[in-house]
Amino acid sequence: MTMPSNNAELNAILRIFKFIKSHMETIIAHLGY
Numbered sequence: 001m002t003m004p005s006n007n008a009e010l011n012a013i014l015r016i017f018k019f020i021k022s023h024m025e026t027i028i029a030h031l032g033y
Helices: 007-032
Strands: none
Touching: none
């Protein structure tokens, strides 16, 4: 895995990851139940 070319890309990836992680239970609840 290559590192992002700059901090902006890294921050965007981390922000998306945190968003998905924080909403994962809600997403699974909507899909599964």
